[in-house]
Amino acid sequence: MTDEKVKRRLTTVLCADVYGYSRLMEADEAGTLETLRRYRTAIARLVERHDGRIVNTWGDAVIAEFASVVEAVQCAVEIQQEIASHAADTPQANPMQFRIGINLGDVMVDGSDIYGDGVNIASRLQELAEPGGVVISSSVYDQVHNKMSVGFDCLGQRPMKNIAPLTSYRLTLGGQVAGTGSSAIGESATPFERAHAPRMDDRRAPSSPTNVVSDWLTRLPRPVAAALTVSAFLILINLFTSNRIWFHWPVAAILFGVVLRMVLGQRPESDRRTER
Known part of the structure; x- marks a missing residue:
């Protein structure tokens, strides 16, 4: 890669890793x-079904790439x-997740291998996921949130080792791609779907202005959402308690501080180094 021009491409990287692998190996x-081999076979079959390819497997990890984000x-x-379905059919004291x-x-592309921040970020997002869960980057969310x-669930900007903070999202439901005929979650649903399905008392009524604003704020980075919320309170306090307009100065200072923090928090692409 040092003697030839580095080939690059835009791709979707999936990183899967066993939770508590060392503990499982110590126990049995x-x-x-045997369980890892069986699950890897299942993962390879599903990756192929969705037109992806396995890039690498080392230890308990699986790296795959896809041309389609969805x-x-x-x-x-x-x-x-x-x-989850297999774990439910064959209960174990320490199920593999x-x-x-x-x-x-x-x-960066080197033969059949891929390297760089695109891969490293997928690996760090995997570390943010709960056992049995999936976490995606904001670039993935932008492509799929209205297609699936x-x-x-927005996790905001979480610190990640050797990676600049970025907004990530956790998948909260099991479902199908929109338009392929998804069914209600019930007795026939998989354990993953039942475990991540919203409870009846958590399901919202038809959207109201308050819900719309709340949903919109949750999609923003936490510093921006907090700044907008505080600014709105200052504006309301000013309008209801004084005849003189004064809110523009503190609001401007708050928004300027948030913008400055976000700009300084992003490193230039040229300063990033591939994790070895």
Whole structure:
């Protein structure tokens, strides 16, 4: 890669990793290895079904790439569904669970391998996921949030090792790509769908202005949402308690501080270094 021009491409990277792998191996090496092999076979089959390819497998991790962002996310959902279904059919004291991270980004290509921030970010997102869960980057969210019948929970900007903070989202529902005929979650649903389905008392009534504003704020980075909320309170306090307009100065200072923080928090692409 140092003697030739580096080839790059934009791709969707899926990183899956076993949660508590060392603990599982310590408890039962043979059984854990057999389960890992079985799950890897299932993952490879699902990746192929969604027109992806396995890039690498080392230890307990699986790296795959997809040309389609939607197919990558749908594949991740089906992986978790199948693993959860198998765990429900064969109860174990320490069931094997995967955490999955997905990122859409630029990668360096060396033969059949891919490297760079695009891969590293997917790996770090996987570390943010709960066992049996999926976490995606904001670049993935922008492409899929209106194309899939799954829910998304904004995690804000979480610190990640050797990676600049970025907004991430957690998948909160098991579902199908919009338009393929998804059914209600009931007795026939997989354990993954039942575990992540919203409770009846959590399901919202038809959208009201308050719900719309609340949903909009949750999609923003936390510093921006907090600044807008505080600014709105200052404006209301000014309007209801004084005849003189004074809110513009503190609001301007708050917004300027947030913009400055976000600008300084983003490193230039040229300063980023590939994690070895």
